[in-house]
Amino acid sequence: MSGRRVDSARLQATDGLLGRITSILDAARGHVVRAVNHATVSAYWHIGREVVEALQQGDERAAYGKALIERLAQQLTDRYGQGFSATNLGYFRQFYLAYRDRIPHLPGGESQPKPDPEGIPHPVGGESLRTFHPNLSWSHYRALMRVTDVNARHFYETESVRANWSRRDLERQINSLYHQRLLAGADKTGLLQGQSQSAQVLRPIDVLKDPYVLEFLDLPSTPQLHEDQLEEAIITRLRQFLLELGRGFSFIARQHRIRFADKDFYIDLVFYNYLLRCIVLVDLKIGELTHQDIGQMDGYVRLYEEQHRLEGDNPTIGLILCSEKNEAVARYSVLHESQQLFASRYRFTLPSEEELQRELLRERALIENQMDIGAG
Numbered sequence: 001m002s003g004r005r006v007d008s009a010r011l012q013a014t015d016g017l018l019g020r021i022t023s024i025l026d027a028a029r030g031h032v033v034r035a036v037n038h039a040t041v042s043a044y045w046h047i048g049r050e051v052v053e054a055l056q057q058g059d060e061r062a063a064y065g066k067a068l069i070e071r072l073a074q075q076l077t078d079r080y081g082q083g084f085s086a087t088n089l090g091y092f093r094q095f096y097l098a099y100r101d102r103i104p105h106l107p108g109g110e111s112q113p114k115p116d117p118e119g120i121p122h123p124v125g126g127e128s129l130r131t132f133h134p135n136l137s138w139s140h141y142r143a144l145m146r147v148t149d150v151n152a153r154h155f156y157e158t159e160s161v162r163a164n165w166s167r168r169d170l171e172r173q174i175n176s177l178y179h180q181r182l183l184a185g186a187d188k189t190g191l192l193q194g195q196s197q198s199a200q201v202l203r204p205i206d207v208l209k210d211p212y213v214l215e216f217l218d219l220p221s222t223p224q225l226h227e228d229q230l231e232e233a234i235i236t237r238l239r240q241f242l243l244e245l246g247r248g249f250s251f252i253a254r255q256h257r258i259r260f261a262d263k264d265f266y267i268d269l270v271f272y273n274y275l276l277r278c279i280v281l282v283d284l285k286i287g288e289l290t291h292q293d294i295g296q297m298d299g300y301v302r303l304y305e306e307q308h309r310l311e312g313d314n315p316t317i318g319l320i321l322c323s324e325k326n327e328a329v330a331r332y333s334v335l336h337e338s339q340q341l342f343a344s345r346y347r348f349t350l351p352s353e354e355e356l357q358r359e360l361l362r363e364r365a366l367i368e369n370q371m372d373i374g375a376g
Contacts (some may be wrong), residue, residue, distance in 0.1 A: 034134035041132045041141060042104035048096030051089055091142065098145050098153070104131040136160055139167040143174060152179040162247070169243060176213045176350055182206075182246070202275055204317050204342065207246055211345040212321060216240045221323070221348045227284045231255075231268055234284075248275035258303045267300050278314040279304065285322035289343050293320055294333045301340055315339070321346050 051072075055065050069086045076084035132141070140160055147153040156179065160170050217233040219225060234241045235254055242249050252270040259265070269282040281304060283297050297318040304316050320343040335341045 037137045038104075038132065038134040040138050041136070044092045044138060045096055045099065045102065045104050045132070047089070048092035048094070049100075051093045052096055055093075091145070094145055095141060099132075099141075102131060133157075133161045135164065137167065140165075140170055143167060143171050147174060149179075155179050159247070163243075165243075172216075173243075176215075176244075177353060178209075178246075180353070181209045181211065181213070181351075204276060204278075204339070207248065207273065207276060208319060208342050208344060209246060210325075211347050211351065212244055213348075213350055214241070214244065214346050215348055215350060216244075217348065219348055225286055227268070227286055230284050230286065234269065245271070248273045249280070250274070252279070258300065258307060260299075260303055265300065265303070267304070273317075276314060276317070277312075279309065279316045281316060281318045283318070283320050285320055287322070288324040289320060289322045289326045289329055291329055291333055293322070294329070294335045294341065294343070297341055298334050298338070317342065319344065323347070 051069070054068065066086075069089050073084055073086040073089055076089075136157070140157075144153055144157055144160075147156060156170060156174060159165065159173070159178075163169075165173065214234075216237055217230070219230065219233055231254065238251055242251065249271045250273075252272055253267075254269055256267045256270045257264050258267065267281050268284045271280045271282065272278070273280055281297070281300050283293070283300070285293055297320050301316050301318040309316055318341045320341075322343060322345060325343050325345050329335075330343055335343060
């Protein structure tokens with residue numbers, strides 16, 4: 001028996017050693033990846049700047065610029081191999097033009113920026129030099145460059161770092177117009193007046209979106225679809241759903257039971273949002289929003305508050321995800337005045353930018369109408 005105990009102790013010691021070494025190697029590899037990301041992105045920014053300067057100082061004719069780029073691409077390819085085609089040099093140039101306000105350190109350690117070819121001043125000496133985040137790769141910035149709106153591009157870059165989005169995650173958020181939907185779903189008087197969201201305390205309305213795009217569920221948008229099918233698809237693809245929900249969400253339970261007067265009620269999905277510091281109850285609805293749906297969610301929120309809310313948490317939020325949102329029902333119900341009840345549409349296809357622009361205009365008209373009523 002003593003021999004078995006010794007073998008068991010040795011196995012445990014080996015497992016512990018393996019775990020510690022694995023942690024060391026994973027940390028080292030992560031550091032290498034971040035260092036490579038930063039050096040690569042910084043180098044491409046500086047190459048793009050050199051290309052911009054060369055084209056501006058030389059003949060402005062298009063033929064000259066094309067010949068210069070093609071010759072340079074061939075020389076770099078001969079020396080360094082693949083990755084320096086004329087197309088890629090064009091990307092480097094575009095990258096610099098999109099992020100010319102950054103001044104990354106040169107990979108070799110040089111930090112003194114030279115004058116901008118267009119005379120744009122840059123910080124020097126003791127001033128802070130903004131650079132690129134090491135967690136974002138060149139493929140991230142390739143995706144970000146396609147975002148023409150500067151505010152939206154900055155938003156996606158910040159969220160990529162904060163939420164640790166992969167390149168594929170980032171591209172999906174851009175393609176699903178995450179930024180525009182967040183603005184369309186948020187209020188917003190402050191946003192309409194150009195106030196900075198980051199300077200405000202986060203409210204539920206700043207986090208929840210309208211609509212939610214659930215194309216990754218691969219479900220048909222038909223009347224035959226049932227709530228339990230939608231719920232099952234969400235649980236199966238929970239990671240993608242959490243990404244679509246937005247910042248700060250973690251999953252707690254499905255079909256969570258609450259009891260009232262000897263009756264059991266079941267909440268479809270329960271989440272916690274650490275940014276809002278509150279529980280978020282989600283009810284899935286196939287079809288149009290009704291007064292009964294709102295009343296039911298109001299009851300769920302009240303019961304959850306009474307039975308499960310923990311000390312220190314903010315008030316519980318109820319979110320009804322419906323395929324159609326009846327604005328009249330939403331307006332003339334407890335949903336309209338409540339700070340805890342919300343309804344958002346979901347759709348299984350990506351909305352076009354034109355559709356969202358129409359939605360923004362419609363939301364703005366509703367807000368302005370409410371302001372006029374309040375003033376009256």
